Amino acid sequence: MRQRLQGAMLAVGLLILVSCTTIPKPASTGLLAGLTITVDAGHGHTRKTDHGRVGPSGEREEWVNLRIARELQKLLRQNGAKVIMTREKDEDVNLAARASIAISNQSDFLISIHHNGSFNDTTLDFPLAYIWGDAAQNPASVDLGRAILNRVDQKLKFQSGDGSGVYSDFLIYNEGTSILRNTNPILPGVIGEMGFFTNAAGEARMKDRQANHLEAQAYLQGLIDYAARGIPKAIPLKPVGSDFLRPDSPEIIFQLEDGQGGHAFDSGSIAVLVDGDTVPHEWDRVTGRLVATPPRCAHETVEVRVYGRNENGNALHPRRWDFLTMIGKENDWHGPWYVAIQRADSLRVLLNPADRDFAVKLDSTILWFERVLKAQSINPRGAEAEYRLGQLYEMRADWLKDDLAKEKALDHFNRVIAFYPTSKFVQPAKDEKVVLEEVF
Numbered sequence: 001m002r003q004r005l006q007g008a009m010l011a012v013g014l015l016i017l018v019s020c021t022t023i024p025k026p027a028s029t030g031l032l033a034g035l036t037i038t039v040d041a042g043h044g045h046t047r048k049t050d051h052g053r054v055g056p057s058g059e060r061e062e063w064v065n066l067r068i069a070r071e072l073q074k075l076l077r078q079n080g081a082k083v084i085m086t087r088e089k090d091e092d093v094n095l096a097a098r099a100s101i102a103i104s105n106q107s108d109f110l111i112s113i114h115h116n117g118s119f120n121d122t123t124l125d126f127p128l129a130y131i132w133g134d135a136a137q138n139p140a141s142v143d144l145g146r147a148i149l150n151r152v153d154q155k156l157k158f159q160s161g162d163g164s165g166v167y168s169d170f171l172i173y174n175e176g177t178s179i180l181r182n183t184n185p186i187l188p189g190v191i192g193e194m195g196f197f198t199n200a201a202g203e204a205r206m207k208d209r210q211a212n213h214l215e216a217q218a219y220l221q222g223l224i225d226y227a228a229r230g231i232p233k234a235i236p237l238k239p240v241g242s243d244f245l246r247p248d249s250p251e252i253i254f255q256l257e258d259g260q261g262g263h264a265f266d267s268g269s270i271a272v273l274v275d276g277d278t279v280p281h282e283w284d285r286v287t288g289r290l291v292a293t294p295p296r297c298a299h300e301t302v303e304v305r306v307y308g309r310n311e312n313g314n315a316l317h318p319r320r321w322d323f324l325t326m327i328g329k330e331n332d333w334h335g336p337w338y339v340a341i342q343r344a345d346s347l348r349v350l351l352n353p354a355d356r357d358f359a360v361k362l363d364s365t366i367l368w369f370e371r372v373l374k375a376q377s378i379n380p381r382g383a384e385a386e387y388r389l390g391q392l393y394e395m396r397a398d399w400l401k402d403d404l405a406k407e408k409a410l411d412h413f414n415r416v417i418a419f420y421p422t423s424k425f426v427q428p429a430k431d432e433k434v435v436l437e438e439v440f
């Protein structure tokens, strides 16, 4: 009996030992599993330089930010997320670096942890989430901010909680905050400002470690609530890799995933913007294919964004995709200058304004002369290329009523004189006029 009791006690002791030393295993099946989340603790190491971000009893915002960021890091890891920290101690990390940490680690979300201050009105104490710019253009960040604030409102008490909400960062800076502006083209993100340290009760809450823990939990729960509605994604299928928008098949194709294993989207919410304009699209809810047809475009790249909400109401983050056009692809040319000038010359002598596709041929000729200069700016026939470009742009101005081309022509003629002072090509060759007359 005695022996058996001892054995039982030993077993209990072992159990305690095991539970004390085992680090909680990350959940591999939770809603946050597989996500990469950058947690940014605002500011850092500014004690000597920044006397503003400090509460009435001396608690510094950057200390509170770091405590909550580390707490959140722990909670997110326990829930299976990969966490990237922009700082883990009281150090100064510049704003551009914080954004590039989030982007280079291919983060799914950015959570920037801050606390607010108002020396004008120390009665203010409410939580808010900043998103970058215009809410309509940034719907996923609004969704995320709202989800987090719902939990913050539940878990913490504020002195003027009615102000709680999502706000644009354009309200505080003309171009918004650096970290949101720089991450927004790639990933959704919010800056949380959970209460005011300039309010005495607000500062007391921020100093309270239990309240810090509740705040971190609110971020975690908000992220889980958000993820539970499915995190929709638009995956480009065409063009991909080194491919480009071909004039004969200019469609842009995305695969839309609703984040819940299907393609359930609110079809009325889907829009494809090319260089800021909505273009026609076709949406197949069975396959999840979204096919957009942009108009012909004279730029080297087009900027594409996809909008849409899954059937649970979560919005796609309209990240920016830059696709190469055929013009861009051609400009990608890395051949030698003398090959380019040969090609340019042969195109030039065939130019005829009577041709139906004169404009296309003219632009193509211009392109090849520009390549001569791009491939090697110092080359024996550089002045000639500049002079020809002047002529061709003049032609464009005259025949296609293009005023901008007139300026470009003048620019090239001026460059011939200014940059090639001894070039024989400053004076055109004697037969120049004859050649041009033959062409037309």
Ligand SMILES: [Zn+2]
Pocket (backbone or CB within 6 Å): 042, 043, 061, 114, 115
């Ligand atoms: Zn701050």
